[in-house]
Amino acid sequence: MGGETDATWWRQAVVYQIYPRSFADANGDGIGDLPGIRSRIPYLSSLGIDAIWLSPFYPSALADGGYDVDDYRDVDPRLGTLADFDDLITELHAVGIRLIVDIVPNHTSNRHEWFVEALASPRGSAARKRYIFRDGLGPDRALPPADWTSAFGGPAWEPVGDGQWYLHYFATEQPDLNWDNREVRDDFLKTLRFWSDRGVDGFRIDVAHGLAKQLDRNLPSQADLDAFPKNNGGHPLWDRDEVHDIYAEWRTVFNEYSPPRTAVAEAWVESHRIPRYASPEGLGQAFNFDLLQANFEADAFRSVVEDNLALAALSGSSTTWVLSNHDVVRHATRYGLPEPTQPREKPGHAWLLTGGVSPVLDADRGLRRARAATLFELALPGSAYLYQGEELGLHEVADIPPDRRQDPAFFRNPGVEIGRDGCRVPLPWTPNRPSFGFGTASAHLPQPDDFASVAVSVQEFDPSSTLALYRRALELRRRLFTEETLEWLDSPRDVVRFRRPNGWEVVMNFGTDEIELPRGTVLLSSSPLPAGRVPGETTVWLQQSAAPLPFS
Known part of the structure; x- marks a missing residue:
């Protein structure tokens, strides 16, 4: 991004998450692999992303999608070899794409x-x-x-x-580590150096708030655990103050490299507790999932942005923006369903439990809103995390047969949890069976027939496609981004409008009625614009004539 040094590349980076078993299959066994990712580097480069976050690729029994790790310093032989990994990172760096890898420190697998x-x-x-x-x-x-x-x-x-x-706070196959043990701490420092020495640019830290635990001889009951406050660093299991002693050691390792390795915490904690994870003395950045959880409403989106920019200012870090990932219902689907009415209700959860039957999904509206939300997200100061397939407008796959499901949540909580398999279905690259270009064999999770109409090759040369929208947005973002500042502008109800540097303005109409298009040159819009109007559920990027667009 403009004006950023190698040491701060991550502050406003666009990071594309790859779930490796579902991205591209090079050897025809139905499972994605590292050579498959390598084969798609031209596609990744054409998107205009700055980095990849690679979900776990380590040896694993797949009891939890690879988050049950047998060996932290090797590659699952079904996905490739260390030599394949080295080739991948070399080829990514050659086209200017950095690599962030997942580290899973709360637990190992039971095969470790x-x-x-x-x-x-x-x-x-x-x-x-x-x-x-x-x-x-x-x-x-x-x-x-x-x-x-x-x-x-x-x-x-x-x-x-x-x-x-x-x-095992997660699956039976995922025994929790004891982070009071010096050997555990030292071994993870070794792992961080192992991957950093191979050229990895950063790390995404799974369950970053769970490592430090205080387990006395007399353990509390589940009811007592639930009643413990989670806002003061004293919970027995979560977000204890001592966890930051661990990350201070990690930061020392990160700073041994030039540029320093970066890290981002997956920490589901009270908002005022986030800055310490994101501090320069700690991991440096932390995920913010608030936009992912917000209802599609102007006030909700604006409040999320204001709150998280303020939190980022407290830590000196930049914030992160996320709309989809490997753990949640894809946002094109969430936005086409009725919004949750109960506190803590997971968006799309009830729909998934019915196999996608009830309530009825308005897929067109969901995609229209998703495109608008994406343009909103990509215009914000901070880094944006994209999830593979969202650039194709993919919807959640709800009707996976029980005998094809893989997520442990489905098996351990029948009738209550459906699991996360629906967002992990392999990508469609072409409109052809058996796996829509994912590989030469059927994919490890079943792909729906409608994937044929949204495959990469189908959208590739369609200027109105969601893929084209992402490519154009990322191209413009790269040219427009400078300082991490944002100025709110007056706007009607159901509309959010803000200005970024270089005279760039963003207007998002959350309502269903058209509004007047503000003055300025239209750079990009998430939906077609009638003359002088912004349709409902649409975002527009505008350039004010007084500040020319910095095209190179």
Whole structure:
């Protein structure tokens, strides 16, 4: 971006998330792989992105989509080799694309050599102290140490057959690490250096708020855990102040490199707790998911932007903007469904549970709103995280048969959770079966027939396509972005209008009625514009004549 040094490239970068098993399959086994990503580098370059965030590619049993890691310093053989990884990063750097990789520090897989050793070692051994083992309750220790519930449903403690149980806050196959153990801390420093030495530019930190835990001899009940405040750094499991001691050590490692490696925290914490994760002494940046969760309303979007720009100013970092990722219903679908009416209701969740039958999805409206929201997002100061396939306008796939599903949430919470498979369905590159150009075999998750009409090759040369909109928006963004400033302008109800440097203005009409188009030269719009009007659910980028567009 304009005016940024190598050390600050991330501040206003556009980062494209790749879920590697669903991006491109080079060897025809139905699973995406690193050579497949390499084969699509020309496509990634044509989008105009600054970096890729690569979701886990490590050896894994796929109990949780790769977030159950067997070995943090290797590549899953189904996805390639370390040599393939080295070739990938070399070729990405050659076209000016940086690489961020996922680090999963809260837990390993149950196939990790440490956990295999722990199960083979006695109670109280050094091997078990790398994890969180506790004696069971009752005279024969046959009851769990506490009645805690896993994030994926079911109990959070698992017996190992000798009276001890281990904590797995997520899937049974994901035992939590003990971050009070110096060996654990040192091993992750080694991992950070391993990938940094190979040229990785940054890291996305999974469950960044969960590493530090305070587990006394008498564990609280689930009810007591739920009642603990999460706003003061004292919760037994989440967002403890001590977690920042870990990240201070990581920052020392990051700063050993030139430019320093960057990091972004996935930290679901109270808003006033975010700046410490994003501080220069810590990870440097933290995800902000507020826009992803906001209703499609002018006041909601504006409040999210104001709040998060203020939080970024407190840390000295830049904020992040996200509309879709591998964990949530795609935003083209969310915006075509009725908005949630209950607090904490996950957008699109009820629709998914019916297999996409009820309520009825207004797919056209959802895509229209998604295109408008994307232009709003890409015009904001800070970095934007895009999720693979959103540039094609892909919708969530709701009707995946039970025997084809993979997400542990579906199996551990039947009838309550449907899982996240619907946003992880492999991408369509061409309109042809068996896998729409994803590979030569059927994909590991079933692709719907309507993928044929939105495949990359179908949209490639259509100037009205969603792919064309993304490409043009990213091209303009690269030329327009300078200072991280924003000025709100007066606007009617249901409209948000703001000005960026270089005389660039953004108007988003959240309502359904047309409004008058402000004066200025139209650079881009998310929907066609009738003469002098902005349709409902449309965003327009304008250039004021007094400030010429800085085309190179």
